[in-house]
Amino acid sequence: MESEGKIVFTEEQEALVLKSWSVMRKDSAELGLKLFLKIFEIAPTAKKMFSFLRDSPVPAEQNPKLKPHAMSVFVMCCESAAQLRKTGKVTVRETTLKRLGATHSKYGVVDEHFDVTKYALLETIKEAVPEMWSPEMKAAWGQAYDHLVAAIKAEMKPSN
Ligand code: HEM
Secondary structure, eight states: OEETTEEOOOHHHHHHHHHHHHHHGGGHHHHHHHHHHHHHHHOGGGGGGOHHHHTOSSOGGGOTTHHHHHHHHHHHHHHHHHHHHHHSSOOOOHHHHHHHHHHHHHTTOOHHHHHHHHHHHHHHHHHHOTTTOOHHHHHHHHHHHHHHHHHHHTTSOTTO
16 A cells, blocks of 8 residues: 555554564475475476576475575565565665665566566465465565565666
8 A cells, every 4th residue: 555655554564474474484494495496386487597506406496595595585575564664665775775686687587577476475475374374464475575576676677
């Protein structure tokens, strides 16, 4: 929801994101892997973008380098939720956003990848905390992700 340029993200929405993450973080290695296996199942070509997967003889599901990227997605969505609630916008440092924009441009990440990742992220959370899952929780994570991704995309080159 948006009003006068500021996004309305409530304390309840922030709490929904943070309480589910506080449960999920205990299994973050497994969840991170699950998230990316879902992404690759839907969009197999996405695997080729990751240099450490492309150049490695180790199968993706055993590659330890997938975890840090998945953690970044989860953790930055949580941070985005807190920032949206406090200030009505994503306030990731300018230098970090510029770097993320440049990296994702360089590796050929396009809108569809962000869409697939959103779907896979919400499915992963739903399966991880079925007892907490609700339409409100889905919307809260979805908004935190969408606004974070919009901020990253704003720093991506127009050629992508
Ligand atoms: C909220 C969404 C996302 C966040 C927060 C995120 C975060 C990051 C971070 C922190 C890095 C490490 C490099 C750097 O700091 O510049 C990275 C690299 C990368 N990300 Fe993402 N990412 C997101 C979404 C995606 C999506 C949707 C894809 C494609 C499916 C993707 C593909 C990549 C690739 C290919 C790299 C480079 C990996 C390599 O070194 O080979 N990212 N991302």
